[in-house]
Every structure is written in structure tokens, then in C-alpha cells.
Amino acid sequence: MHIDPLERKWVQVSLGMCALFVSIIMLDALFHGVNAPSNVETIDSRKIHLSEEFGEDNLGVQVAENGEITVRLVAGRYAFFPKEITIPAETKITFRWVSMDVLHGVHMPMTNMSTMIVPGYVSQVESSFPRPGEYPMLCNEYCGLGHDHMWSKVSVIDREEWDASRATPDAATNDTTDEEQNNE
């Protein structure tokens, strides 16, 4: 069997490139915790409105006593519920998503907030947003003929602005419109 020395060298170079990419990915995944969103958690999509966590009153932005922020959203044809949320910049946010009907996907352009929302499962993503602004949240998996209309809005506000709004007593609820008015 004959393998040309040049070809042998090229295979070594190719292996080297592969090894480089793979080691970067492994280092990030194993030591820096950079992973694809995965939590393998099931839920009955036909009963989410009856579930404790995803009942209507519990949707949207919730701040725990230790300050951790969780956003719970329901995807259903053709919207994400609730339609608008406000969150602080430069803060770790945990998104928890469920679908009430078919397969959906969601991403916020220019950020790494992205996940598929598969009926029967809870999708969880963690992200933080360095830059304040208005971001759309778009459905990116074909879910039916109204798919183009499926989107909602996220306002990312400065951390100070957020803290100030939380400090005022009547903003202790999750009502996002109140917070915006308080900060004018």
C-alpha cells in the first residue's frame, strides 16, 4: 500500500486542526461551563395551564429572594406569553420555556438566547445581555401558517434603572409597565 509522504503530512495537519477545535470546545464545556441548553425535563403540554409553575399568574419575570431572575414563558400558536417583558442588563437570567401545542424555536437576534421548544419538555436557557435595548424574540421553527406573526418583545434596561425600580415599594410586583413609568 502506498501513501504519499505529502498526503501523510496533510492528514497530520488536518488532524491537528480538528484537535485544536475539539480542545477549545472541550475546555469551554468542561471547565467554563459553556454548553448547549439541555436539561431533559418533561411536562404534560396539554395541562400546562393547570401546572403550578406555568399557570397564568406565574408567567413572566420572577425575582427570587436571593435576587436570581427566572423568566417563564409559554409558546403557543402564534405568540409567546407574556407578549412583553422587561429584564436588567448584565445579569444572569434563566429562561424556562414550554410549548402548549406544537414545536417552536425561539431566539433573540444578536444574542445567544436561543432554544427549541419541544412539546412535552421544558427548555431552559441561561443568558445575560450586556447591551440595553429593545430586542425582538422570534419564533424560528415553522409552527403553522401563522408562523411569521409569532414574536414578542424584550426590553433590556440598565442595571441601575432596574435596581431603582425594584427599590420603590409599588414596583415590588412583576408588573413591567409600572417599572417603566417609575423610571421616566
Added chain:
Amino acid sequence: MNDSTAKNLALSHMWVAFSAFILACFMGEYQVLERSGLFDSLSSPSVYFASVSTHGVLMAFVLTTFFIMGFGYYTASHSLKVPVWNPKLAWTGFAIALSGVVMAAIPLLSGLASVLYTFYPPVQAHVAFYMGATLLVIGSWVWCVIMVVMFYQWKKANPGQTVPLVMFATTANALLWLWTSVGVALEVLFQLIPWALGWMDTLDPGLARTLFAWTLHPIVYFWLIPAYTAFYVFAPKQAGAYLFSEEAARMALIVLVVFSLPIGFHHLYMDPEQAKGWKLLHGLGTFIVTLPTLVTGFTVIASLEIAGRLRGGKGLFGWIGTLPWGNSMVLSVILSLLMLIFGGFGGIVNASYAMNTMIHNTAWVPGHFHLIFAGTTIIMYFAIAYYLWPILVKKPLFSKSLALVQLWTWFIGMSIMTTPWHVLGLLGQPRRISSVQYNNLLTLSWEPYELLMILGGLVLLGSACLFFYLLVKTQFGASTEVFEGEVEYAEPLHAVKDLPEYLNDFKLWNKAIAVLMTISFGIPILQFFFMDTYGSSGWGY
């Protein structure tokens, strides 16, 4: 040898393939026009999604499967110098696959199967669509069986001899397809069809997506292998030289087949139903599959360099200019490799375990696969058709210069169309939308790219029509000239001696695949039977 059966099989299969192709090209152009939002009269999500579904099915399943079968029948019979084994069975396979296409086409065209070519449940299509797709796969299994039987019959009749490279590649592809189509077959037979018939109330979309992922990535290598085969066995000869290394070619094909199978989870990176460890494992495998492509690129370019230098090319790059650019096969290989470089770069981004997040399900993805599939792969299908048609119909190609124009315009059109897609993906545009309805400033930045896509689509449509016209004119034109050429395969630069059995047979590799598949899909599939999962009932659209 009278190989008229093989010729008829090849022509019949390829006519189905290219008829599907031309129909799908018209739909493609309609889709970019619709999406741009410039023409109010065109805007209709129901027509758009019916069209996208049909375009995808025709291009990805019908064009490819029929082309691969036709190409396989002819090259197997020709390279092994034996007639096609069991022609009756071959024609039965053709009939099964074709009836599947017709069966799926009816619901697709009448808007009863607008579920895109990935048919992800729980959006539910008409049962005839799932059954038609199944028949197409069953028809293709017949082809696989015939290829494997011919391979082993020849080996038995010629002990110790090296199987011709073209047949080695075709058999590799048949085995790849048998292995990989099992995933989607399980999904369709045990989930989709019983559910669409109402025998089963619900199905688990997580399991369905996992089974589909089993098929979803290797299938693209099933489409790609004939292109690589032409790179190795036709192009060096057409350029006037030798294949740089046949051993390297065989190794590349084997690595491609063995490692393309256990890596489908990179399509599920953003999914909730599989744990990160499994995604990481499949991600690493995905990088291994870049190796055979890098080796193929090297071997093919080295073969072309030898040709260029034999033709008098001097210096580091001088050999490029002396290549026979007027030969449609050589031109196609060059254009195909160029698109493979860009498409491959995009693919590495997709495969990157975490980087994928930015471009997942955005316009970047169709940009990437149009470069690799509609570019790299299909341009080689064109080249193979231009090469085989005169041989199959015994008439010279209607116009060699028009064929060159067609190949160049396809390359240019594909470049114009896929560049904006990549940019739009980075700008956050989702794939699979029929129009832009988001009331957001961001979407303004998308508009100019939509216009470029229309232009690229128009160039491609013109090129596709020219291709079809050339085939029709070659076969049915008034020319009375007789073409006497034969298919010629490239000789390796160094004669193949002492070839180890593992580079001339697949028994070992089938065992390796079985082990790798068990590791990478065993628990990820079994977990659905350990966990409490909840099914979904079907939804219309």
C-alpha cells in the same frame, strides 16, 4: 457487453431526478419573490409553505435518491463488466419509489402536507404524504440490496482482486443509506403513520426528533458521495492525469461512512430532550467528519495539479491556468471545490457545540446547505449528467459551450443567493418564514439582502432551464451524429498493490458502525422508555 438494461435504468432514474429538479427550481424562485414582500399578490403563507415543502421534498429526496440510483446502476454494471443483477427487481424498486413520489406529491401540491421536508410532528400531514415518503425509501433499499449483492458477487468471482474504486464508493454509499434510513423509517412506521391514521392518539415529539436526527445528517453524505466519486474517478482522467492516491480515496470514503453515522445530534444542540453530554459526544464526532473532506480536497487538488503540470504549467500557481477549463467535468470540480470551501467553513460554525447558538434556525442554515448541497453536490450531478448523457443516448452533447455557460451561471447564481442568507442569519433573520411581520427596526437591515436573493434565484432558474434544455436537445434533438465514447476511470498515480482487505471490503466497517451507533444512540433513544414522557396529539396548520 450489452449493457442496455443498465443504460435504460440510468436514463429512467435520472429523468425522474431532473424533472423533479426543474419543477423545484421554479418553486424556489417563487419563494424568494414571495418572501421579499415586494409583490402583494404573491403573499400567501399557505401557498408559500406548500411550495417550500414541495421544493424541499423534490430536491432533497426525489432528485437525490433517483439520481444516486441511476448513477449506481450504470457505473456498477460498467465498472464490474457484468449486467445489473436481477433487472426485474431493479425495475420493481423504480416503480415502488416512483409511486411513492406520486403518492406524496398529491397531498403536497394540494396543501395537505405543508410540514416542510423535515416533517417534524406534532404538526400533522395527510397520511398519504408519510406513506409516499416511505415507499420512496423502500424503493431505494432495493437499489442498496442490488449494489451490495453485485459487490459481493464480483468479489467472489474475482478473489484477491481490487474492487474498482467507483464500485467501492457506490457500495459504501448503499451501506451508508441502509444504516441511516433506519432512523426515519422507525419514526415513520412506529410513530407518524399509526398516528396520522388515528391508531395512536399521541406521539412523543422528542423521540421523533431523535430518530429523525439519526437520519438527518448522514443523509447529506448519501447525497454527497456521488459528487466525491466523480471527483475521484472522473475528474483526474478528464483533466488528463492520474488520481493522486487511490488508497487515500478509499480511506476517506470509509471514514466518511463510519463517522457520519453517529453524529446526528448536532441538529439537536438547541433541543431540550437530550442531555449535554450526548450533544458534546456527537459534536466531537462531527469534527472527525471534516477529515475525509479535507483529505478529498487535497487528493483532488493534487490530481489536478499533476494534470496542470503535465500540460506545461510552471511555478506555484501556473498549473491552474493550464487546466482544461473548457472541460465541463474539470470546470465543475473547480467550482464545486470553491463552494465546498465556503460551505465547509459555515458547517464548522454550525457544528461548533456552543457557537451554533447564534445561527441556529436562522437564514444562515439554508445559506450553508444551499452552498454544500445545491452548490457543491448538484454542480457535480450536472457534470455527471453532461458526461453520461452522450454515452447513454449515443449522441454527442448538444452544445459544449452552453454547458460551460450553464455551470458558470449556476456557480454565480448560487454565490449571489447564499451570501445574503449568511449575512441575514448573522442579523438574526429566522429561516422558514414566508414574510417579515415583525414590527422592529432590526428588520429594516434585512431588506436589501432580500433583493439580492431574488437576483441570485433568477440566475439559478435560468441556469436550471438551460441544463434541462441541453439534456432534452441531446437526447431528442435532430442530430444524426453517433457518439462512440465510453466511460473512463482515472488510473491511480501509483498502481494499487497489496491492498489490505479492510480497504477493499466493508465487513469490518459494518461492525465498527454497529458499535458506534449503539454508543451514540443507545441510551439517548432508550431514555424515552425509562422517563415519564408525555405525548402530543396531532395539530393541523
